[in-house]
Amino acid sequence: MKLGKFLLVCLLASAFAACSGADYTYRYKSDPDIKKLLTRKCTYPAARFIVFTDTHLFDRGLGLDSDGYIKNLHPSEMFNRDGQKVLPVALEEMKSIPADFVIICGDLTRQGERINHELMAKKLTVLTGRGKKVFVIPGNHDILIGHSFRYDSGTQVHTPNVTPEDFATIYAGCGYGEALSRDPSSLSYTAEPVKGLLLLALDSCRYRENVMDGHREDGGRFSGRTLAWIENRLIDAKKQNKAVIAFMHHGILEHFKNQSRSYPDFVLEDFERVSEMLAAYGVDIVFTGHYHAQSIVQRDFPDLGTTLFDIETGSFMNYPLPYRVCEISEDQILTVNSRFVSSIQKDGMDYISYAKMRNIESTTVMASDALKKFHVPDADIALVAPKIARAYVRHLGGDPVPADPSPNTEGLGLFGKLIMVLKGGLVTAWNTNLPPGLNHDIRINLDDGTVLR
Ligand SMILES: [Fe+2]
Ligand SMILES: [Fe+2]
Known part of the structure; x- marks a missing residue:
């Protein structure tokens, strides 16, 4: 290999490493002041909130009923047309559920169509109009998608997609407008929907690697810069005695044995080390989506004396049409109850x-x-x-x-x-449930990470 080519390969390799965050040095592992900070336990304030995800909204006006739509539908998307009925019904149900805020874990639209994001932001005013703060983050179907189409009889035609900047503008009323801090290198941000509770909204998507009419990057990772931003926010939260709840699109833990090998795009890259960092700073709960499964898993960290739960919520595009209603009580119990959109009929069932x-x-x-x-x-x-x-x-x-x-x-x-x-x-x-073995309803003691049976 010629020297020039060798140097180029080295440069690309180091750029990739920096980009992937694989070589990020976690400060909590070596800084004695931070180590001391980790022993401080922050108390959760009482809070009520709702979680849903993967709505994959697609406006009927883009040709949902056309032959072109059906012809170009991927088999895994076959519910997109009927599934569009679920979100409005779910929002109607949610608006009368007492809640301080609502978390949505990404894949808001079918393929990142601008018109669908704008429609989604409008639909969410049903909740914000009822005094519920709404917080979104992007999924792999939301930004710089090269396959944003509208359909006509037998054809598909490009429709405008959105850039990261557009996403933050469209959802200014759903997190970005009231962010306390924003990561300059991703769409991650923090907010404080209830005094003393810091919401860590994490953008794990890799949309900058998408290609127009080509590859859509479905995998998730944090760059070194984003990891540094996350760690700084966690340090600040500790210093300010704020409890932290995180949410993101990709799984922070495996939801079935060897998921990171059989479905690598569905679990965050380097999830072992990233989940350990979150647990080290006392994060107990991360809400996720992406795989469209109703699944709760936990990872115990004996050396840290903590447990991290990844609470993944299913999609409105798949069985069993779930959303989660959560409550944190003053005695530090998180109660998660799942509800299912059950009022829609189809072909007599x-x-x-x-x-x-x-x-x-x-x-x-x-x-x-x-x-x-x-x-x-x-x-x-x-x-x-x-x-x-x-x-x-x-x-x-x-x-x-x-x-x-x-x-x-x-x-x-x-x-x-x-x-x-x-x-x-x-x-x-x-066919196996990983611990804790509960996927819909759970009560977790946030003081010690035990599941109340
Ligand atoms: Fe999805
Ligand atoms: Fe996804």
Whole structure:
């Protein structure tokens, strides 16, 4: 390799490392003054709030009912049309629920269309008009998307998307306008919706790597600069005796075994070290979205004497149409109750059951197509694909786990059995609840991180 080329590669490699935050040096690990600060426990003020996420709003005026929309729909998006009915009903329900504020964990729009962001900001005035503060952060479907389209009969045409600056302007009334601090290198910010409670809104998205008409970067990471900003905010919060709740789009923990390997775009890059930093500064709870699953997981940090909970909420585009109603009491108990949008009917059945049925059907089709590429015989596909689909949808729904989580290989031919040896671990993982084993309703003692049973 020529010297010039070698230097260029080194430069790019170091730029990538700086960009990914992989080489960020955490101050809390070595600074004695900060170490002393970590022993201070901050008291949560009483607070009530609502969490929802992944609304993937798409305005009917962009051709939701056109042939072009249906023709260009990805199989995983098949609910986008019907799913649009869920948000207005959910907002109607939420507006009369007593709450100080509302958190939305990203993927507000289908593909970052400006008109959909503007519509979303308008819809959220239903909540802000009722005295609830609303706080948003972007998801991987929200900013600088190269596939922002409107549809006509049989065609798709580009419609304007939004830049990071546009996003902050459009949602000035949903966090950015009242931010106490904003990260200069991302759309992360802090706010204090209730006195003594600092909201850490974290932008984990990589939209600057998106390509027009090309790649959309779905993975999540914090740059070194953003990590430094986060750590400084956590230090300030400790000094000011403020408790901190964080929210972001990507998972801060794995929600099933080996998720970071099987679905690397859904768990934050370097999540082990970032979650450890949050836990070190006493952050107990991080609300997330992105995988569209109702899932709560915890990570204990014995050396720190703390526990971090990643409370992921499902999407209005999938079974089981959830949102969460949360309350922190003065005696430091966080109560999370999940509600499901149950008043919509579809083809003579409730839409939650309908969505589950169609989620299983569409995942069976996608799993079958994937298995065909491995030349698995049709008879084995007919047995294997529904098992994969049911396990996946069980995880999405946060449903009870089966007695035996491993896939049943009875009746499968050699090829089918081989596939289950290779891929069965994923089915088992989806069929297993990681600790604490509760996905919808939970009570957490914020003093010591224990789950109240
Ligand atoms: Fe999403
Ligand atoms: Fe997402």
